[in-house]
Amino acid sequence: MTPIRTPSHEAGQVPRLKFSTDAVRKEEQFDAWSSFNSMAELEAITPPAEGFKASSTSYRLGGLQLTSFQLAPMKINYTQNIQRRLGLDHWCLSVATKGPVGYQNSENEVAVAPGHLLLHSYASPFSGVMENTHYSSVFFARDDFWDIADHLDRGAHKLAHGPMAQIVRDFMLSMIARADGLTQTDASALSEAFGNLVRALVTNNPATIEAAKLPIAAAQFDRARRFINANLKMPGLTPDAVCANIGVSRRQLYYLFEQQGGVASYIRNRRLAACYSTLAKSGAVRLISSVAYEYGFTNVSSFYRQFAARYGFGPGEARVAARSGQVPSITECAFVDWLRRLGE
Template structure:
């Protein structure tokens, strides 16, 4: 291959003495199954966040990856229970990425996210419970996208056009939700940006949520 992206994680073999034989049997093999996909999502999430993580957070990450690896190898109820938090972290991040990639889809819904993850609506709500549910999360991400578009919009699109672009079909509802979320109207947000007045900072993102999942258990 002429162009390859590769991410590798290196851990001490002593930390996995209890499953060393199973790991040896599977070396250089492509693992399959639902949990192997979750482990893959976890590694991708870690790779995307590597530059933002501190040394202190490495302990939680190492423990989380260990629980995932043991659950994938052992396939026992106890192993799955210990891996519950990192599994949720990986699923949450996959759901977040799916939502981000489909933010402009007018039919984006919790059902679509469930189908992509292969989980139930109840499991999905559990993942987004701290955000008030997945529908609330989608709405807030769309509002944030509109806010960013209003600030960087060099073409001065109509506010209603920007709202429609990100899935809001009713201009009045959008303005009301935007006002409730940020404390000022979309028009005021644009005016403040053009005059370089200060407005509330954007959301920090979901790094803290991802780390919180890893620390639970």
């Protein structure tokens, strides 16, 4: 049985390539992965009989390639001979979301924990060890970043640190989370934004920070949005709490949510949407007041008024509306859409 290798390029969407060893016999899975991924010498850590579950999905975003990997334990060795054979002169920014990665070259040895950002270069040898690792990488060519090549070379084979590293990581995680829905138009916006962020990351001067102002704001907005959505039941979910979590001032936070009617309005609307969803799913089982209190509404009368103003009917009618197929109007803005609107 052959491995799953699916190139895809639906109308308007970015080109993508998916690969998985799931359909391969266990004892042949590592060989299948090695044949597909010939960019380095690979060595499985577990015996062939135990199988080698691995998959990758790659997306072409203009001059960038975004690839997400899920890998069983293995060792990798990118040698000088492979570099000469492939002729690669690319850098790669990677962020792990699961499992440690051990990485080293002739000068550095790095332990890459989940959430850390690693910059490495395919112009020189390196090696590494994976342990049931999930990570994603953005590959970009020297020719497209010639203006900061010296900075990138000095930062290669090292972890990136500081506020800009966190912003670049958040930007990458947002790209990864939405990769399957990206269009060619999105790719152009993301490629330009990523380039500005990388320049700000490695040079950290006022000119590059200013050029990256919009994608920095987009990454901050998306991080704030994710924090809010994950903490809708938290009693202390206030603008100040959001500021503390993402490390911005109240003034910057209000700028980020200006198109949403302000951060307090965004939090209220997300909580109302969560109440609507809970009431619709729970039928008559739960008291409306208990649902309102669960999501931070301390005044039930005020909750009824806000709910009706938002949806055009009261919470009690939400259950009937749900059975008829009516859903709440969600004003939450997608990451790439918000990025484009910033530049208008």
